[in-house]
Amino acid sequence: MTFNLRLPSAAAxxxxxxxxxxxxxxxxxNNSGGYVLLYGQLNPAIISVDDGQESDTRLLxxxxxxxxxxxxxxxxxxxxxxxxxxxxxxxxxxxxxxxQNGTDFSGWTREDIRHVDFGLKGSWGKFSAGQGSMASDxxxxxxxxxxxxxxxxxxxxxxxxxxxxxxxxxLSGITVGDTTSNFDGARRGRVRYDTPDFSGFxxxxxxxxxxxxxxxxxxxxxxxxxxxxxxxxxVEFAASVAYAVRDFDNGSGERNDAVGSAxxxxxxxxxxxxxxxxxxxxxxxxxxxxxxxxIAYEGDWVSWGKTGVGIDYYxxxxxxxxxxxxxxxxxxxxxxxDSINTDAYLKYRNHDFDDGTSFDxxxxxxxxxxxxx
Numbered sequence: 591m592t593f594n595l596r597l598p599s600a601a602a603x604x605x606x607x608x609x610x611x612x613x614x615x616x617x618x619x620n621n622s623g624g625y626v627l628l629y630g631q632l633n634p635a636i637i638s639v640d641d642g643q644e645s646d647t648r649l650l651x652x653x654x655x656x657x658x659x660x661x662x663x664x665x666x667x668x669x670x671x672x673x674x675x676x677x678x679x680x681x682x683x684x685x686x687x688x689x690q691n692g693t694d695f696s697g698w699t700r701e702d703i704r705h706v707d708f709g710l711k712g713s714w715g716k717f718s719a720g721q722g723s724m725a726s727d728x729x730x731x732x733x734x735x736x737x738x739x740x741x742x743x744x745x746x747x748x749x750x751x752x753x754x755x756x757x758x759x760x761l762s763g764i765t766v767g768d769t770t771s772n773f774d775g776a777r778r779g780r781v782r783y784d785t786p787d788f789s790g791f792x793x794x795x796x797x798x799x800x801x802x803x804x805x806x807x808x809x810x811x812x813x814x815x816x817x818x819x820x821x822x823x824x825v826e827f828a829a830s831v832a833y834a835v836r837d838f839d840n841g842s843g844e845r846n847d848a849v850g851s852a853x854x855x856x857x858x859x860x861x862x863x864x865x866x867x868x869x870x871x872x873x874x875x876x877x878x879x880x881x882x883x884x885i886a887y888e889g890d891w892v893s894w895g896k897t898g899v900g901i902d903y904y905x906x907x908x909x910x911x912x913x914x915x916x917x918x919x920x921x922x923x924x925x926x927x928d929s930i931n932t933d934a935y936l937k938y939r940n941h942d943f944d945d946g947t948s949f950d951x952x953x954x955x956x957x958x959x960x961x962x963x
Contacts (some may be wrong), residue, residue, distance in 0.1 A: 606713060616963070620896040624665035632657045635958025637685055637748045641755040642950020644690065646672045651682035651957050652738070654747035658704065670712035675722070677705040678953040689751040703804045704777060718782040721801065723816040725782060726775025726793035726849065729832035732856035733863045735886035736898030739960065740935035743772040743865040743882045745904050748939065749954045757948040762951065766952055769916045769943045772880065773867040775834055790819035807839040815831075816944050823855040843872040861886045863902075880906040895926030914945035934959045 609924050633655050637648040660677030681698025688694075705724035750767030765911035780798025794814045796823040800806035812834035819824050829852035834846040864885070868879040887898030896935050899922070906916035922937035940951040 599610055613687050614667050620665075622666060623673060628660075629660040629662065629963065630657075630659035631962045633958060633960040635748070635956050637958075638955045639749045639752055640953045641690060641752060641761075642757075642952070643755055644761060645695070646688070646690070648683075648688060648693075650685045650688070651680070652747065652956065652960075653685045653750075654742075654744075654946075655960060656680075656684065657682050658707065660802055660911045661878075662853050664799065667710070670710055673707075673709040673711060675705045675709075678703045679906045681950040685748045686750050686767075689765070690753055690755075701953070703802060704731055713786065716784040717785050721777060721779050722782070724775040724780055724798055724812050724834070725796040726832035726834040726847070727777060727831040728774065730772040730774040730816050730849040730865050730867055732828050732830045732849050732851040732865070733884075734828055734852050734853040735861040735863060735884065736896055736899055737886045737900035737901065737924045738863070739898070739921050739924045739933045739957070740937045740958075741884065741886075741900050741902055741920055743863070743884075743904070744770075744774065744784075745902075745918045745920065745941070746770050747940060748937075749941075749952060752952055754943055754949040754952060757950055762949065764949075766941050766943075766947075768817040769914070770880070770906055770918060770941070771869075771878070771906065771909070772865060772882065773834075773869055775812060775814075776810075776905060779812070788945040790817050791850075792816050800899070809839070810838040813835075820873070828853050836895040838872065845872060846870040859887050859889045861888070861900075876910065876912045876914075878906060878909040880904065892925070895928040897926070898924045909943075912946045914943065916941045916944075930961065931963070932959050932961045 597614060602655035617625055619625045620680055622944050634649060635652040636649050638645060657680045658677055665673040666674045666952060678700040681702050683695045703720050703721060707718055707720040709716055711717040731743055746766045750765060752766050754763045754764050755761055778798030779801030780796045785793045797811040799912045812832055813830035814830060816830045818828040831850040834847045845866060848936060851865035852864040855861040864883040866881040869877060871877050881905045882901055884902035886898060888896055888898040891897045901921045903916040908914060909916050918941045920939040922935060923936040924933055926933055935957040935958055939954045
């Protein structure tokens with residue numbers, strides 16, 4: 591086994607993150623009840639991936655929750671509220687842009703724009719237009735655990751570009767990202783309507799297109815139902831279900847996703863999360879499905895802040911090819927450092943894929959810190 595350690599000059603960023611004092615909220619209010627809020631985060635991580643025969647270690651921006659900056663505006667408008675949100679990733683070297691063949695860092699591109707979103711909110715609900723979340727965005731990721739900062743239903747943020755290596759030593763053409771997904775919704779240039787909350791229930795509807803990509807002219811539309819409530823005794827429960835359609839512009843048909851997730855947080859600190867989904871692809875492609883579960887615990891073990899630990903398991907079928915199976919499990923700990931508004935985390939993730947060929951397991955270690963301002 592060979593071991594490669596590449597820490598660029600930006601390696602000091604991780605240490606610097608934990609040395610930055612907590613910043614005061616950058617919120618500027620006006621005399622009519624409105625405000626402008628500036629915000630952002632940095633999320634550097636040291637990531638080490640082992641494909642069974644070779645290892646590589648780098649300092650990268652963790653795509654689980656990438657580094658970003660944003661601006662949020664709210665202004666009362668009669669009985670309603672007008673909102674605007676702009677947010678973009680910083681385009682730092684990203685954990686999705688490396689594998690055994692090296693790196694392909696894109697830098698900042700227009701696809702790093704996350705939100706350019708206008709909204710009007712009132713007792714009748716909320717109407718949104720612009721680049722932003724489709725209704726199904728987040729439907730597969732309902733998670734009340736604190737360790738969800740590092741461990742959640744999508745399992746390949748740190749090594750999605752890595753190829754599985756055959757037991758004969760040869761790299762396959764199949765990446766970790768090809769063999770796993772939670773079918774969660776995306777951000778698009780869209781129009782969206784959210785209903786008011788009814789006893790914890792709400793619904794969302796959206797139609798959009800991928801306006802940030804010149805090669806995607808498909809139509810996207812979806813619907814989601816969400817529930818969130820705290821019951822007697824302090825038990826918190828949340829759940830989401832969604833149905834999403836991608837209508838291909840080339841006339842090949844539609845892709846249909848059905849996803850759902852739920853989570854409960856007990857006063858004792860224990861929490862549970864589960865998710866499942868299916869994808870009905872166009873003719874000639876496999877129709878994958880998955881289920882996911884996690885158990886976690888959080889408590890005030892040290893004076894710095896809350897500590898969360900958790901272990902999860904992911905099971906997928908028919909990814910990449912019919913009859914294939916995907917298994918993944920992970921364990922993580924997240925430590926809150928209140929004094930500098932930072933979440934530090936350590937995670938181990940194991941991936942195993944079987945399509946009738948003998949592949950080595952793919953393993954990843956992640957040590958990171960997310961600082962918000």
